[in-house]
Every structure is written in C-alpha cells, then in structure tokens.
Amino acid sequence: MAKHNDIHAELLGRITSGLWPAGAAIPNEADLALEFGCTRPTVARALSDLVKAGLIERRRRAGSRVVERRAREILLTIPLVRTEIEAAGRGYGYHLLGIERAPGSARTVIGPGEALHILCLHSADGEPYQLEDRWINLRTVPLAAAQDFAREGPNEWLVRTVPFTRAEHILSAAAAGPEEAERLGLATGAPVFVIERTTWLGEDPVTQVRLIHPGQGFRLFARDIGQTAPSGRGQTTTP
Amino acid sequence: MAKHNDIHAELLGRITSGLWPAGAAIPNEADLALEFGCTRPTVARALSDLVKAGLIERRRRAGSRVVERRAREILLTIPLVRTEIEAAGRGYGYHLLGIERAPGSARTVIGPGEALHILCLHSADGEPYQLEDRWINLRTVPLAAAQDFAREGPNEWLVRTVPFTRAEHILSAAAAGPEEAERLGLATGAPVFVIERTTWLGEDPVTQVRLIHPGQGFRLFARDIGQTAPSGRGQTTTP
DNA sequence: GAGTGGTCTAGACCACGGG
DNA sequence: CCGTGGTCTAGACCACTCG
Numbered sequence: 048m049a050k051h052n053d054i055h056a057e058l059l060g061r062i063t064s065g066l067w068p069a070g071a072a073i074p075n076e077a078d079l080a081l082e083f084g085c086t087r088p089t090v091a092r093a094l095s096d097l098v099k100a101g102l103i104e105r106r107r108r109a110g111s112r113v114v115e116r117r118a119r120e121i122l123l124t125i126p127l128v129r130t131e132i133e134a135a136g137r138g139y140g141y142h143l144l145g146i147e148r149a150p151g152s153a154r155t156v157i158g159p160g161e162a163l164h165i166l167c168l169h170s171a172d173g174e175p176y177q178l179e180d181r182w183i184n185l186r187t188v189p190l191a192a193a194q195d196f197a198r199e200g201p202n203e204w205l206v207r208t209v210p211f212t213r214a215e216h217i218l219s220a221a222a223a224g225p226e227e228a229e230r231l232g233l234a235t236g237a238p239v240f241v242i243e244r245t246t247w248l249g250e251d252p253v254t255q256v257r258l259i260h261p262g263q264g265f266r267l268f269a270r271d272i273g274q275t276a277p278s279g280r281g282q283t284t285t286p
Numbered sequence: 287m288a289k290h291n292d293i294h295a296e297l298l299g300r301i302t303s304g305l306w307p308a309g310a311a312i313p314n315e316a317d318l319a320l321e322f323g324c325t326r327p328t329v330a331r332a333l334s335d336l337v338k339a340g341l342i343e344r345r346r347r348a349g350s351r352v353v354e355r356r357a358r359e360i361l362l363t364i365p366l367v368r369t370e371i372e373a374a375g376r377g378y379g380y381h382l383l384g385i386e387r388a389p390g391s392a393r394t395v396i397g398p399g400e401a402l403h404i405l406c407l408h409s410a411d412g413e414p415y416q417l418e419d420r421w422i423n424l425r426t427v428p429l430a431a432a433q434d435f436a437r438e439g440p441n442e443w444l445v446r447t448v449p450f451t452r453a454e455h456i457l458s459a460a461a462a463g464p465e466e467a468e469r470l471g472l473a474t475g476a477p478v479f480v481i482e483r484t485t486w487l488g489e490d491p492v493t494q495v496r497l498i499h500p501g502q503g504f505r506l507f508a509r510d511i512g513q514t515a516p517s518g519r520g521q522t523t524t525p
Numbered sequence: 526g527a528g529t530g531g532t533c534t535a536g537a538c539c540a541c542g543g544g
Numbered sequence: 545c546c547g548t549g550g551t552c553t554a555g556a557c558c559a560c561t562c563g
Contacts, residue, residue: 065449075548086534107541107549121455125358210304216360216508220459220479220501238477238501240459262459262477269455314529325553346530347561
C-alpha cells in the first residue's frame with residue numbers, strides 16, 4: 048500500500064537480482080519519480096531507506112551507486128532464556144547457585160567498585176540449558192542489592208527495571224572449564240557456546256554477563272538485514 | 287541537520303533513558319509536531335523510523351506505545367575472510383584442499399542435482415584460521431563448473447559473480463572432528479566456532495557453506511540495532 | 526462518528542561538489 | 545555554475561478502530 052515501500056522493494060530487487068550490480072549507478076530521483084509516476088520526495092524516501100539499510104551510497108552531484116558489499120550483516124535475535132525455552136514447548140527451570148557482594152574483579156568491566164556477583168542456571172525440562180555468570184554494578188543499580196534472586200533470574204529483573212543506553216556482545220566457542228562442565232552436566236573440555244554481554248547507562252557499566260550453553264545442539268539462527276519482508280524471526284532451538 | 291533525525295534521536299533518548307518505559311504511551315503526532323515546532327509529516331517520519339527499528343508500535347486510534355522488548359536484536363558483521371585477516375595486519379593465505387563434482391548429499395540443501403563440493407583453508411600468517419566446506423548448486427550457478435578454485439577462494443568468486451535474494455545463517459559451537467582437527471591443527475574434540483550460511487536466488491539454493499574456526503581466540507563482535515550513532519562497526523579479532 | 530495514524534502531492538529552499 | 549541530493553512545509557485524503 049505504501050508507495051515508497053513498493054519503490055524500495057522494486058529497487059531492492061534490481062540490486063539483489065544483479066540487474067544493478069555492486070558499483071552500478073542508479074538513475075537520479077527525478078527520473079525515478081517519472082518512471083514510478085510519483086513525486087520526487089516519495090522516491091527520495093525509498094532511496095533514503097536503502098541508504099539506511101547500507102545498500103546504496105549517495106553523493107550530491109555524483110548521484111547514487113550500489114555499495115560494494117565487503118561484509119555481510121546479519122541480524123541476531125537473542126530472546127530472554129525463559130521465553131526461548133517456553134517457546135520450544137519445554138518446561139523452564141531456574142536455580143540460583145551463588146550470590147555474593149564483591150569488588151568487580153580484574154576480568155570485569157565493572158571496575159573496583161561494589162558489585163553483585165551472581166551465578167545461576169536455567170534449565171529446560173530439567174536439563175541444564177544455560178549457565179549465567181553475572182556481575183551487576185551496585186553504584187549504577189543500587190536497587191539490586193535489595194533483591195534476592197532466589198525465584199527470579201537477574202536477567203528478567205534487570206530487563207524490567209533498569210534501562211541502558213549501550214550494549215556490547217561477543218560470541219565465541221570455548222572449552223568448558225571443570226566447574227562449568229559440572230554445572231552443565233558436561234565433560235571438562237566439552238565445547239560450549241558463550242555469549243558475553245555488557246550494557247552501559249551513559250558512561251557507567253550496568254551489568255556484564257557470560258551466558259554459557261552446551262555446544263551440543265545449541266544453535267543461533269540469524270536473518271538478513273535490509274530485506275523487504277521481516278516475517279521470518281530469528282530463533283534458537285535444541286533438537 | 288535533518289530535523290526528523292533530531293526528533294528520532296530525542297525520542298530514542300526518552301525511551302532508552304527510561305522516561306518512556308516499555309509499554310508507555312507516546313504523545314500523538316500533532317502534539318509532537320507542536321512540541322518540536324515542525325509539521326506532522328516530519329514527526330511521522332521520525333516515528334516511522336522508530337517502528338522500523340522495532341522500538342515502538344503504532345495502531346490507529348490507539349496511538350503509539352513503546353514496544354515490550356522480549357528479545358534483544360543485535361547486528362553481526364561477517365566480513366570476507368581475507369578482508370578480516372588483512373584488516374588485522376596479518377598475511378592472508380589460501381589453500382585448496384579438495385574439489386569434486388557430486389550430487390548434493392543428504393546433509394545439504396542443494397538436493398539431488400549436480401553440485402560442486404569444495405574444501406579449502408584460509409590462513410593468517412601461515413596459521414590455520416578458517417576451514418571452508420562448501421557446496422555450490424551447479425544448476426543455479428553453471429559458471430562455477432568452469433572455475434578451478436586453485437588461486438581464489440569460492441567465497442570471493444561467488445560474491446563477485448552471483449547475486450542472491452535470501453540468506454540464512456546458523457551459529458554454533460561444536461567439537462572438531464578428526465579431519466577438521468587435523469586441517470586446523472587442533473586436537474580432535476577441541477571446540478570450534480561454526481558459521482553455516484545458505485543462500486538462495488529466488489527459490490533455488492545457490493550455495494551452502496560451513497565456516498569452521500578454531501574456538502581458541504576466535505570472537506564475533508556485535509553492535510546494537512536501532513541506535514543513533516552507527517559509528518562503531520562490528521569486527522572480529524584474534525588476540 | 527471522530528480521532529488517530531499513513532501517506533502522498535506540490536512546491537520550495539538550501540547545500541554540496543563536480544565540471 | 546548548476547545539477548544533484550536533502551529536507552521541510554502546507555495541505556489534503558484515506559483507512560482504520562475505538563468508544
């Protein structure tokens with residue numbers, strides 16, 4: 048229904064189909080407006096959206112070109128672990144394994160101030176699913192000190208309570224250490240999938256977490272960026 | 287300079303700062319236009335961009351609300367392996383390990399038709415960096431049959447030559463099999479980080495690839511989606 | 526039915542930058 | 545210089561949906 052979206056989709060098609068390969072020049076706004084039977088701002092909107100998606104580059108006077116894609120960008124969806132497990136039709140379980148006040152260690156971003164260190168396990172149908180090793184900055188989130196995380200995981204509490212302005216994620220594969228392995232019911236050295244996330248509120252770190260999944264059967268699905276139909280959502284499964 | 291971008295940023299700030307928490311109602315377009323001293327379409331553009339970023343939901347008559355974020359979306363950049371290695375200041379090396387025509391196996395999406403199966407290794411400063419196990423659908427890409435991939439990897443050739451309309455990615459951690467381990471100079475069972483990518487042109491699969499990295503030291507960095515400053519780009523490193 | 530979003534048009538002015 | 549992108553305004557019409 049939206050004309051600028053139709054135009055966006057049509058131009059996207061010309062790019063992905065190879066009609067306009069990387070580096071190719073795109074007709075100017077006036078010509079496109081004529082072709083599509085609309086006014087220039089409508090075309091401009093479509094082109095502007097293509098720029099945002101990183102598919103074309105525009106320079107005054109020089110015109111618009113299809114960008115040389117040197118890297119592929121994909122969109123990952125990381126749901127709340129409970130949501131994820133329940134969406135798979137499995138029973139969610141939460142176990143607090145340890146909680147202590149401690150200064151942020153050298154390994155953390157939290158720094159030398161007061162911090163809350165929490166270790167907990169999320170399970171699916173009683174089977175270990177994710178080990179969560181979290182630091183919360185008590186100077187940024189003093190409220191956390193009053194929480195016991197016996198029934199509810201710190202992830203859900205934080206999502207509901209504390210805003211953040213920036214987040215960083217690191218994905219990696221690692222060998223399970225002795226303690227991790229025991230918690231997850233694996234052999235020491237077994238492969239695990241690790242998601243590390245740090246969030247900030249302004250300049251202050253809020254929380255830092257290592258989410259550790261058994262490598263066997265854990266997969267992260269991703270979808271493309273800059274495509275028309277955002278119908279297919281990312282998801283995770285454990286076959 | 288762009289007023290709709292300023293408004294976008296300001297509203298984004300009100301959301302991420304917690305002023306407008308999840309579920310909160312946002313003033314209607316007319317009021318915002320008054321507040322920002324512009325016309326309604328300008329505000330509409332900013333709000334429309336927030337919808338695209340997945341931060342708000344809008345319904346006629348009901349107004350606009352901050353979306354309940356049940357999942358976190360992050361943007362992953364996966365550069366061409368050569369680019370990635372050279373960007374780290376290391377010397378890129380390519381070795382073709384095997385190439386054969388074969389019907390797509392049961393494990394592949396390619397199906398029972400003719401396919402090209404390629405195994406090759408990308409190295410950084412002579413050290414194994416990524417093992418590439420690729421299938422190319424020869425019915426979709428007949429040109430590939432005429433290529434020997436002795437000097438150039440199939441990834442670069444494909445990126446330059448063949449368009450695609452859809453891509454799927456799966457990330458996982460796994461234990462290296464005996465052959466993989468040997469190729470990568472690891473012990474059998476060592477953790478590896480696996481990226482699987484399949485691309486289609488319309489309904490036809492183009493290529494399917496498993497990219498296998500040694501788990502030790504390989505990390506994938508991701509950045510947030512829907513933020514104002516797209517300055518920080520994702521990257522990968524090998525510390 | 527009335528209020529809200531959703532979108533387009535027509536016209537305009539400015540900024541930039543290649544020739 | 546002057547063509548191109550970049551953006552805003554003012555006004556308009558429609559579609560939906562809640563009360």
